[in-house]
Amino acid sequence: MTEIPREEYILKCTSACAGCSDSLTLRYVLKAAGPETVLVVPACCTSVIQGIYPHTAMNIPVYNVAFAAAAACASGMSAAFQAAGKKANVIVYAGDGGTVDIGIQALSGAFERGTDFLYICYDNEAYGNTGMQRSGATPVGARTTTTPSGKIQVKKDLDGIVAAHNPPYMATACAAYPKDLFSKVQKALSIRGPKFIHVLAPCPPGWRFSSEKSVEMGKLAVRSGMWILYEREFGKVTINGPSKAAMIKPIPLEEYLEPQGRFKGISSEAVAMLRSQAERNAMRLKKEEEGIC
Amino acid sequence: MLTVATGNKAVAAAVKQACPSVVAAYPITPQTEIVEQIAEYVTSGELKSQYIPVESEHSAMAACIGAGVTGVRTFTATSSHGLHYMHEMVNWAAGARLPIVMANVNRALGPGWNIWAEHTDAFQERDTGWLQVYVASVQEAYDATLMAFRIAEHESVLLPVMVNLDGFLLSHSMQPLQSVDIGDFIPPIHLPHAIDISDPTSYGTLTGPNDYFRLRWDIERSMRDSVPVIRETQEEFARRFGRKYDFVEEYRCDDAEVVVIAMGTLGKEAEVAVDLLRREGLKAGSMRIRWLRPFPRIDLSGKEVVVIDRDYSFGFGGVIARSLAATEGVTPFSVIAGLGGQEVTYDDIAGFVRGRRPGEELWFGVNGHV
Known part of the structure; x- marks a missing residue:
């Protein structure tokens, strides 16, 4: 059994929305990382939920930085700690906007250079901080304030982009599976070089479901196969238990879509696109795990 | 030691002596030679720095900021379009009160593509909270770079300093260069607000109008306080090394x-x-x-x-x-x-x-x- 420490590094009274998966994810990330950690946060929901100066809800050092700058800022920090002979985990904690869109160049650069850090993208599939506009990570058919009749394009394959950099460790996770998330963060931090964890973060106000259902929504995402839990260690893929089960017997996709207001009135074409993208992802990972591709 | 050098080589020579812990930079004409020379120093072991070959100027300044806030000395160099690509982070560096030193080789802005000298690139950064000095010889490029570290890191300043030299006219012109043994001219860096893992702090959180306003005033107060620091540094430089500089x-x-x-x-x-x-x-x-x-x-x-x-x-x-x-x-x-x-x-x-x-x-x- 994984022992999750009782210490808290994100304290009570944050300004997060009720049912926020971002703060739930961060809570477990920091429990896994421990106090010898510096967090680098670009513009995202986490910039806000820490609280307002001179107060902070964070019990570790946090460096807030410009939207596109997180991975580069972490590169400098990691190099400086190395130069000074100090040991500390440098973790970027960024939303999907700051990762798949405006921050992708800095992310790619840092991974190509082999920067010793962990990059965590918590993905609520839209620009949450500015009130739910589409991002490259928004799935097809989802309504946002800038796609009022549903997004036309499919979700950007962020993991494919990161995988192309051949990092020593990358994984997906979801706060609905905290032990899985916790052990992935610990494993990532035990490896030298650039590590990546992509965390699905169901967002009650953005996805329009009631705030007590965040964990349930994460589980529905995994059980329907819309979110696959896996890790890739030094190139070797392992699909994790809950997703293995979902690949054998997934729940109907509609069970995941229907409780979410953002998918209200979604066209059957968009549902078909969602389904085929999920199936393609599953097939690709399965083949990779079996060593076929 | 008396040698002959280009303005770019003179800047690199001064940086080597100031020995920043982290250099993050991206090449751009006519600054490239500074980056190349520093990479050479680091590779040969003459300069014990972490050299980060970033993928853009925005990332160059972001990396200097990330390194700088841990309390170490940092340096970068750029020019023209590179300077403006990092503009957001140029503001950030000053607001974050990080004494980063940057050489900017002054060059015109496109379109059309023009790689030659003009000051508009750096002038457009004049309201960011950086100190800016402009030099007129290879020797002065070297001297001003050395002084920039001491001024930026002074406890009454703690603002970044930009050393400007004219593209090609100085960056690529060979002139005599008298290097010095700097001794303790640049004291060890001490950043009072450096990250301390045992005493966690959040940096740059959401800041309301009253606090923000006060922090802006703090930049201006330090800018005013930099005047006697610059004067004292230039006088000390003259005392130690015999070359005298003024504001004008x-x-x-x-x-x-x-x-x-x-x-x-x-x-x-x-x-x-x-x-x-x-x-x-x-x-x-x-x-x-x-x-x-x-x-x-x-x-x-x-x-x-x-x-x-x-x-x-x-x-x-x-x-x-x-x-x-x-x-x-x-x-x-x-x-x-x-x-x-x-x-x-x-x-x-x-x-x-x-x-x-x-x-x-x-x-x-x-x-x-x-």
């Missing part, structure tokens, strides 16, 4: 009736023009403004003023001419010259002075008054 370098100004004011290499060229005009019987002098920020006060009472701007603020005027009109109440003859590397000789400068028309603006070689 005056040339034959004591009895001058007309003063030519310029920056960078044009400021040096103006001295030759002054000698020429003196021989013709005109009581001319020249002033080379070295520090753009903090902007110096200059006593121009009783003198006619000709200002040469190698820059322009569209819809407003030459930045130095308009600034001096505002701060010193003068009515200068404003000459816009040297944009995009346009050649401006001492003969041309003497011509500007002979044909001066106070209160008017001349675009040299364009509206053809000279």
Whole structure:
């Protein structure tokens, strides 16, 4: 059994929305990382939920930085700690906007250079901080304030982009599976070089479901196969238990879509696109795990 | 040691002696040689720094910020488009009170592509909270870079410093360079707000109007406090190494009736023009403004003023001419010259002075008054 420490590094009274998966994810990330950690946060929901100066809800050092700058800022920090002979985990904690869109160049650069850090993208599939506009990570058919009749394009394959950099460790996770998330963060931090964890973060106000259902929504995402839990260690893929089960017997996709207001009135074409993208992802990972591709 | 070097090599030599822990930089003409030379020093082990070959200038400054906030010395170099690509982070560096030193090789901005000298690139960063110094020789590029670290890291300043040198005219010109043994001229860096893992702090969180306003004032207070620090540093440099610098370098100004004011290499060229005009019987002098920020006060009472701007603020005027009109109440003859590397000789400068028309603006070689 994984022992999750009782210490808290994100304290009570944050300004997060009720049912926020971002703060739930961060809570477990920091429990896994421990106090010898510096967090680098670009513009995202986490910039806000820490609280307002001179107060902070964070019990570790946090460096807030410009939207596109997180991975580069972490590169400098990691190099400086190395130069000074100090040991500390440098973790970027960024939303999907700051990762798949405006921050992708800095992310790619840092991974190509082999920067010793962990990059965590918590993905609520839209620009949450500015009130739910589409991002490259928004799935097809989802309504946002800038796609009022549903997004036309499919979700950007962020993991494919990161995988192309051949990092020593990358994984997906979801706060609905905290032990899985916790052990992935610990494993990532035990490896030298650039590590990546992509965390699905169901967002009650953005996805329009009631705030007590965040964990349930994460589980529905995994059980329907819309979110696959896996890790890739030094190139070797392992699909994790809950997703293995979902690949054998997934729940109907509609069970995941229907409780979410953002998918209200979604066209059957968009549902078909969602389904085929999920199936393609599953097939690709399965083949990779079996060593076929 | 006396050698011959380009302006770029002189900057790199000074950086090697200042020994920053982290250098993050991206090449751009005409600055590239600085980055290449530093990479060479790091590879050969002459410089014990972490060198981060970032993928963009935005990331260069972001990496310096991330490194700097841990309390170590950092350096980067850029030019023109590179400087503007990092503009967001240039603001951030000053707001975060990080004493980063950056060499900027002044170059024009596109379109069309132009790689030659102009000051508009750095002038557009004048409101960011960076100190800015402009040099006129290879020796001065070296000296100013050394002094930049000491000034930036001074406890009363803690603001970043930009050392500006004219593209090609200085970056690629070979001139004599007298290097020095710096000894303890640059004390060890101490950043009072460095990240301390045992005493966690959040940096740059959401900040309301009252606190934000106070933090802005704090930048300006330090900018004002930098004036005596710059003076003391320049005096100490002169005491130790024998070369004297001021905020403004005056040339034959004591009895001058007309003063030519310029920056960078044009400021040096103006001295030759002054000698020429003196021989013709005109009581001319020249002033080379070295520090753009903090902007110096200059006593121009009783003198006619000709200002040469190698820059322009569209819809407003030459930045130095308009600034001096505002701060010193003068009515200068404003000459816009040297944009995009346009050649401006001492003969041309003497011509500007002979044909001066106070209160008017001349675009040299364009509206053809000279």
